[in-house]
Amino acid sequence: MKNKTTSYLASLLRAKGIWRFWIGFLIVSLTLPAELLAQKDPWAADKAFIRKIFDRSLSDGQSHPWLRDLCYGAGHRLSGSAGAEKAVRWAKAVLDTCGLDSVWLQPVMVPRWERGAPEVVEVTGTPKRKAMRLPALALGGSVGTGGKAVVGEVVEICSWEALDSLGRQGVTGKIVFYNRPMECRHINTFEAYGGAVDQRVSGPSRAAKYGAVAVLVRSMGLALDDYPHTGTLRYDSAYALIPAAAISTNAAERLSALLREEKNVRVSMTLNCRTLPDVLSYNVIGEIRGSLMPDKVLLVGGHLDSWDVGQGAHDDGAGCVQSMEVLYLLRKLGYRPRHTLRCVLFMNEENGLRGGLTYAAAAEEKEEIHLFALESDAGGFTPRGFSFDADPEMIDYYFDQVSQFEEVLRPFGLMLWRGGSGADISPLRGQKGLLAGLRPDSQRYFDFHHTAADVFEAVHPRELQLGAASMAALIYLIDKYGL
Amino acid sequence: MKNKTTSYLASLLRAKGIWRFWIGFLIVSLTLPAELLAQKDPWAADKAFIRKIFDRSLSDGQSHPWLRDLCYGAGHRLSGSAGAEKAVRWAKAVLDTCGLDSVWLQPVMVPRWERGAPEVVEVTGTPKRKAMRLPALALGGSVGTGGKAVVGEVVEICSWEALDSLGRQGVTGKIVFYNRPMECRHINTFEAYGGAVDQRVSGPSRAAKYGAVAVLVRSMGLALDDYPHTGTLRYDSAYALIPAAAISTNAAERLSALLREEKNVRVSMTLNCRTLPDVLSYNVIGEIRGSLMPDKVLLVGGHLDSWDVGQGAHDDGAGCVQSMEVLYLLRKLGYRPRHTLRCVLFMNEENGLRGGLTYAAAAEEKEEIHLFALESDAGGFTPRGFSFDADPEMIDYYFDQVSQFEEVLRPFGLMLWRGGSGADISPLRGQKGLLAGLRPDSQRYFDFHHTAADVFEAVHPRELQLGAASMAALIYLIDKYGL
Numbered sequence: 001m002k003n004k005t006t007s008y009l010a011s012l013l014r015a016k017g018i019w020r021f022w023i024g025f026l027i028v029s030l031t032l033p034a035e036l037l038a039q040k041d042p043w044a045a046d047k048a049f050i051r052k053i054f055d056r057s058l059s060d061g062q063s064h065p066w067l068r069d070l071c072y073g074a075g076h077r078l079s080g081s082a083g084a085e086k087a088v089r090w091a092k093a094v095l096d097t098c099g100l101d102s103v104w105l106q107p108v109m110v111p112r113w114e115r116g117a118p119e120v121v122e123v124t125g126t127p128k129r130k131a132m133r134l135p136a137l138a139l140g141g142s143v144g145t146g147g148k149a150v151v152g153e154v155v156e157i158c159s160w161e162a163l164d165s166l167g168r169q170g171v172t173g174k175i176v177f178y179n180r181p182m183e184c185r186h187i188n189t190f191e192a193y194g195g196a197v198d199q200r201v202s203g204p205s206r207a208a209k210y211g212a213v214a215v216l217v218r219s220m221g222l223a224l225d226d227y228p229h230t231g232t233l234r235y236d237s238a239y240a241l242i243p244a245a246a247i248s249t250n251a252a253e254r255l256s257a258l259l260r261e262e263k264n265v266r267v268s269m270t271l272n273c274r275t276l277p278d279v280l281s282y283n284v285i286g287e288i289r290g291s292l293m294p295d296k297v298l299l300v301g302g303h304l305d306s307w308d309v310g311q312g313a314h315d316d317g318a319g320c321v322q323s324m325e326v327l328y329l330l331r332k333l334g335y336r337p338r339h340t341l342r343c344v345l346f347m348n349e350e351n352g353l354r355g356g357l358t359y360a361a362a363a364e365e366k367e368e369i370h371l372f373a374l375e376s377d378a379g380g381f382t383p384r385g386f387s388f389d390a391d392p393e394m395i396d397y398y399f400d401q402v403s404q405f406e407e408v409l410r411p412f413g414l415m416l417w418r419g420g421s422g423a424d425i426s427p428l429r430g431q432k433g434l435l436a437g438l439r440p441d442s443q444r445y446f447d448f449h450h451t452a453a454d455v456f457e458a459v460h461p462r463e464l465q466l467g468a469a470s471m472a473a474l475i476y477l478i479d480k481y482g483l
Numbered sequence: 484m485k486n487k488t489t490s491y492l493a494s495l496l497r498a499k500g501i502w503r504f505w506i507g508f509l510i511v512s513l514t515l516p517a518e519l520l521a522q523k524d525p526w527a528a529d530k531a532f533i534r535k536i537f538d539r540s541l542s543d544g545q546s547h548p549w550l551r552d553l554c555y556g557a558g559h560r561l562s563g564s565a566g567a568e569k570a571v572r573w574a575k576a577v578l579d580t581c582g583l584d585s586v587w588l589q590p591v592m593v594p595r596w597e598r599g600a601p602e603v604v605e606v607t608g609t610p611k612r613k614a615m616r617l618p619a620l621a622l623g624g625s626v627g628t629g630g631k632a633v634v635g636e637v638v639e640i641c642s643w644e645a646l647d648s649l650g651r652q653g654v655t656g657k658i659v660f661y662n663r664p665m666e667c668r669h670i671n672t673f674e675a676y677g678g679a680v681d682q683r684v685s686g687p688s689r690a691a692k693y694g695a696v697a698v699l700v701r702s703m704g705l706a707l708d709d710y711p712h713t714g715t716l717r718y719d720s721a722y723a724l725i726p727a728a729a730i731s732t733n734a735a736e737r738l739s740a741l742l743r744e745e746k747n748v749r750v751s752m753t754l755n756c757r758t759l760p761d762v763l764s765y766n767v768i769g770e771i772r773g774s775l776m777p778d779k780v781l782l783v784g785g786h787l788d789s790w791d792v793g794q795g796a797h798d799d800g801a802g803c804v805q806s807m808e809v810l811y812l813l814r815k816l817g818y819r820p821r822h823t824l825r826c827v828l829f830m831n832e833e834n835g836l837r838g839g840l841t842y843a844a845a846a847e848e849k850e851e852i853h854l855f856a857l858e859s860d861a862g863g864f865t866p867r868g869f870s871f872d873a874d875p876e877m878i879d880y881y882f883d884q885v886s887q888f889e890e891v892l893r894p895f896g897l898m899l900w901r902g903g904s905g906a907d908i909s910p911l912r913g914q915k916g917l918l919a920g921l922r923p924d925s926q927r928y929f930d931f932h933h934t935a936a937d938v939f940e941a942v943h944p945r946e947l948q949l950g951a952a953s954m955a956a957l958i959y960l961i962d963k964y965g966l
Contacts (some may be wrong), residue, residue: 025736054668054670055668058668058670059667061670184541184542184945185537185538185541185542187537187895187896187949189945222945223944233574293965312581382865382924382926384896410898412670413670413867413898415893415896415898441865441924443865443943443945443949444943444946460926460927461706462667462672462705462926463926466670466926
């Protein structure tokens, strides 16, 4: 085939006889000195250095052993928990060994929510049928059920319209069961998540508005399995705070099948969770001071907190160790950055974003300039590239600048897009710098996200190390060429 | 930063004042009708159709259920085995239900090698130390040890130079242990495999040349684990045929450590494998006849045989079901191909390539024109793109043609490269058509390749289905636009 646009243009040129164009082109060509035409790849030195970054990361990378230490040393680490405190101490201690110019803790007051004793969610039995236990996790931030079970008839809801049309009459006194699955046709699974997670976030209050007594949510995962996925909810204080839990996708399928077979299916829910007063925690920060522009910061980060199940390996232990390794790798390779390179391990992304908000507020106060911030918070899978975000006034300019790097990054399998960046760095958006997110392959992420399955062994060492190297490569390019 | 070439060009233009160029450019711009400048994306219809292919594959794809049937119904399926025969019958039966224009079996005489009773490889004990069993698999095609153990002192070899310098004196009567690991710094793990597999393929005869009695090879994998990886060897008939087995990477590390500690480490090997006379088997073929150019074939395929461990899920059950699904998807979506689309499930890729050779010879005889052939034989992982190969005279032309598709394929995460295609389709190279290989993410492939771990559960349903959709998209584009 011919390229349609080109061939149309060519025929147009022929038809109109625009020989002037070609004469102009010829003149330009003739004025280019021969040595320029034969010039070497202007990116050769950069490609060679980035090759070193990847070599080192794949052969002697620290992300994977560090992740093992974090996952087995601190375990899961919800804000305010003992695990989170261990993680802060561990991260500071490791950064202290990385030969950085300074490492410090930034105090952050964080919410403290506790799951308490394991939740019990079951379909109550009938004379014809035994009770059926549903694998469940209370949603983060949910109120408990006050030491006793909440029992109610279940009503299944697959759209907001369906909820609204049922109204108070259909919902009062009942347990609303949100069962709209993630859309499997999205290639990027984060889009599927984005299209379904409103059920978990705002579902409890939208059900409470119509008098529901509790909420069950189908887990945010594409696989059919037995892992419930927790995650945060957001109560609207205009309505009653009702308890809410996620059940596994298999359990959601079973419950839905039962609702098709029987009337008046009842569920009993006992949640032992509670919210305690805020406590002091920390962002962990390390930096290499810039040699030319120390007042301009290039930030790389992830979040140190996790949900209170599994080990938070993909979410976001991976992003933390990768961010630490960016500074470690560049230091080990003897790179002397022009800008200040700063690694920030944020606290409390999962249920409050207090770390990101505190960091951005402090930066504002200290008048620190963040030229660029890169977050890794999409799992430790093979990197596919980076997505870039900025103030609408600036994004065209920035994206043009970084697009030139694609030639250098593409041999490492990396593409560049416009898109989101990361939750923790989003409060820096007001500084009008460039924000970016590492974009690993997303197919398996929601098999682990916010579940007991998100453990160290779920992270492939090479995939993790490739992510760290990719991040270091981008930071290197932006440091060297600016924006 | 500025793009260096562009800014150099710009300064040159300024310096020389080549306003003629800009006038030429202006004239061209003015002669372009406004509606052309505002014209719609010429690929819009293609993008929409390919979107349908992906939608269907992700929501209602057959590759994953078919792979379950193949893995659990036929199991592993080395050429000439009962499993291979079951797989042939199963594949034909499934293709018969796909609404194709014809489905047939192409007879192929295949080699028959049998492992026999499980091999026993162990480091013999000493008064100070117990015997140590090493997880091992005889290499495909190896001779057995004649019903008794071969015992010999082990000599570790990490380069061909080291082997040659030891020579007959250092090797005669010994067991040569090849322990050069795959190079972890390659990003594409197939390059790491390519750089180490000579030990497995030619190592036995190169050791026999110097009088070795048997060979052990470190498994071809990047992970340290307990799975031995089998695979074919190639005897040089100039030397004695000596038995050869792969040991797991962990076992290789342990054996190497022992060799550093002790002198005269001896290994005992009992292999019960043997080669039997060739037997009749089949390539399984199905096609949709082209509406405009039925004599020109676009082929898509994988290989139906596997090694005799695990279930051959990634290698190459995945490629088979994906190839079947390409025709199934296009048929289900009502696409009427211009060229003949043919799915070929080749027999005997692993230890003879007889299916590929037989197919190409028959095509030659029937004067069939293969304009394009695409193989999937690199695992059922997330597709990263395609690599293209052809006769050196033709590859520039072909690659220019398909490069135009990158705009359409890139939103689906696919890139296009020059590179290899697939073993089974390589005998078609003489036809001077275009050959291609699906290139899935390679990081995890050699964790499973030729091992007992290559089972159905190791294949992620979405990753597999994305590969099938990607292949269908490329076949669609080449069918529609030709080459």
